[in-house]
Amino acid sequence: MAVGEANLNFQVVPGVRLAATAAGIKDAEKSVSDLVLFEFAEGSTTAGVFTKSLFAAAPVVLGKKHLEAAPSRYFLINSGNANAATGEPGIEDAMNCCTATSQLTGTRPEETIPFSTGVIGERLPVEKITSSIAELTSTLDDSSWLQAAEGIMTTDTRPKVATRRFSVDGETVTITGIAKGAGMIQPNMATMLAYVATDVRCEQEMLKELLVQSVDASFNRITVDSDTSTNDSCMLTATGVSGVDLADASTREIFYPELASLMKELAQGIIRDAEGATKFVTVTVEGAPGSHVSLEIAYAIANSPLMKTAIFASDANWGRIVMAIGKADVDIDIDKIDVYLGDVCLMSQGGKASDYTEERGAAVMSKDEILIRVDLNSGGSSETVWTSDLSHEYVRINAEYRT
C-alpha cells in the first residue's frame, strides 16, 4: 500500500559508518532489526531539530543536552519502544544506553545521542540494548545505509533512503539520508526520525540554519493524520572529510539546493508510504496575501477527513474542496478563488467553472498522484504541502497496531 516505486540507491558518505541488528525490542525472537548505530568521524559537526510535543520523549530531552555539550560521535537508535512519557526513569534509561556506548567506544557519554521510536509509556528494555552494542560497534561499515533505514522502521512498509552526489570546485560532495514514519505525522519543526549526513565541513551554527530552512520546506510540509509524535527528530551531520567548506557562501549556494531536494525526497517518501496510502496528494495554495494564509488553507484541505476519503474513492468531490477551503480561519475574498485538479479548472471566481464536467475531474482523480491547486488571486505568497488519502487500510492499521 505505498504509492510509486521506492528508491533503494545510495552513495556512501566518507566519515560515516553504520550498523544494525535485532536486539529483541520489537520481537523477542529477534527476527526484526530494531537497533541502529551511526558513527561519525572525529571533527564532525551535527545539528538537530526536534518535536514540539509537550510530551517530548526522554531521548529527545537528553539528546538536546548532549548535542549542546559535545560534538556528536554516535547516534544510538532503537525502534519498538519510544521511551516517551516515562518520566525521570526514562531519562536514566536513555543515559544508561549512552554510557554503555561510550564505554565500548572510548568516548564520553554526551558524545552519543539516543533516539527511540515505537510504543509510548513503556520502560525502555535497557539490558537488551546495552548487550547488543558490542555487536554494533564491531560491524560498523560505511555501506550499511539500507540496513539502518530498515532498523528504524515501525509501521513503514519500506525503507526510505535518498542520496545526492555533486561537484563543488572539482571536489565530489555526497549527501545521504534515511527517514522513517508512516502515521502520527504532522511534524511540528521536525518529523518522525530522519538522519542526513554529508562530507562537507560546516560549523554547527551554520549547519543548524541550513537544517531548519530545509526542514521547513520538507518535513514541516507533510501531513498524514494531523497527529504529532513525541519523538520527532531530524538530524544533519557534516563530517568534513571531503574538505569542501560551507563557510564559503558560493559553496553554500551549490550545496543548499541539493540538501533541500534530498530533504523533500525523504519527506515525500514518508507520505508515499503513509499508513494505508493509495494516493500521493500535492496541495498548492498560491496567490495568497501571506504564507500564513496559504498554509492555513493548504492544511485545511490536506487534513480534512472528508477530503481524504473522497480522494481514496477517486471522487472529484467539488463540494468537499469548497467545504475544506471554507473552514480555514482566514480573511479572503472567495469570489476571486480558482481551483484546479491537475490541469482541470473546477472553480473559477468562487463558483463552479463553466466548462467543468464530472468526467474531466474523475480522469484526474483516478491517478495515483494528484495535484490540488488553489489560486486565491490575492497576493504573491505560495505554499505546498503533501498528504495521503484516508483509506479503510488506515483504520485497520491503527485499530490493530499498538502505538
Added chain:
Amino acid sequence: MAVGEANLNFQVVPGVRLAATAAGIKDAEKSVSDLVLFEFAEGSTTAGVFTKSLFAAAPVVLGKKHLEAAPSRYFLINSGNANAATGEPGIEDAMNCCTATSQLTGTRPEETIPFSTGVIGERLPVEKITSSIAELTSTLDDSSWLQAAEGIMTTDTRPKVATRRFSVDGETVTITGIAKGAGMIQPNMATMLAYVATDVRCEQEMLKELLVQSVDASFNRITVDSDTSTNDSCMLTATGVSGVDLADASTREIFYPELASLMKELAQGIIRDAEGATKFVTVTVEGAPGSHVSLEIAYAIANSPLMKTAIFASDANWGRIVMAIGKADVDIDIDKIDVYLGDVCLMSQGGKASDYTEERGAAVMSKDEILIRVDLNSGGSSETVWTSDLSHEYVRINAEYRT
C-alpha cells in the same frame, strides 16, 4: 451504527405548526421526505446563529438578512441540495422559494427564512420546491415534529428530537427541537441544522443571548471529523403563546437550564448518530488555567484520528492519549497531569499510574459510552466536548456518499 436508543417522544409547542413532504430533490421518485415548512404564530420572535465558513451557503446569506428585516413566520427547509457555492444565482434561487411561500401564505418574502442541506455546488431545483409549497401549507399541523426531523436528514440514520415541559409560576412551558447532522461536524458558532421552538415570550435580543449561550455549551462542543459545513444554522423561536415572559430574570433562571439541557441532548444526538459511530465519547479537561487551554486539549484528543481509531478498536491505547495531549498548542506543566478513563486512573503526575493495568483500561474501553477525563491540576477551568470513534464505516460512508 448509532450509539444508544433514539428518543422519539416530543411535546407540541403552542404556536408552532409543521409539515413535510417529498418534493423529489433527494430522489426523483419522491420516495424520501426532503422539504419541510415551519409556521410560527404572529408575534413570535426568532434568533439564529450560523456557520462561519467562508463559503456560507446562499440560504445562510439570505436568511441572515430576512432575520434582521422582519419577524420570521415561516422556515422553508430542503435537504438533498445545499445551495452552497452557487454565487448570485443561488441567492436568487433561495429568494424565489421565499417569494413563493409568501404568495401562498399572504406574508412578505422576508418573513420566510430559507435553509438547505445536501450536495454543494449544484443549483437548487427551485421548481420542485415551489410546486410543493401549497401541499405543505395545506397540511400544517402542530404534531408533525418527527416528520420534520426526518425531512431534514441527509446521512443521518435516525431523526433527532428533544423536548422539555416544565412549570413556571403555575404556567406550563414547552421547548421542543429537532436537529440533523452526522458528518462534516465541527460546528463553528452553530451546527448543521437545528430548530428549537418554545411558547414563552421573549424579545429578539434576549432570545439571541440565550441561544448563543446554550449553543456554545452544546453544538459548539461536538466534533465528528473537524470539518465545518457551509450551511450550519441553529434557530430558536419563541411564540409567546403560553403567556410566560422571559423579561423576568427569575423566569429566565428556570427557563435557561431547561433550554441548555435540551440543546445538549440534541447536540449529543448528532454525535450518537455520527457517521460510522460505534462509540459515544465524552472528553473533559479540568483543572486548566483557562477555557482556551481546556478546549485546546479536549479538541486535540477528540479530533485525533489515531485516538479515534484506538477507541473504535476498544484499545486502551495509553500512548495515543499522551500523544494527543502533547500536540496541543498550550503551555502547561505535564508533570501535574492526571488522566482517567472512566474511573480508572491511567496517568498520574505525567507518568503511567502505578496501579494501572491493561485489563482495567480495556474494561472501560469495551463499553459503548466512554469518558476520557484529563485533570491538569493547574487551575479552575473545565470544558467538555463530545465526539465519536473513527470506524471502517466512516470511510465507507464518505468514500461512497456525494456531499
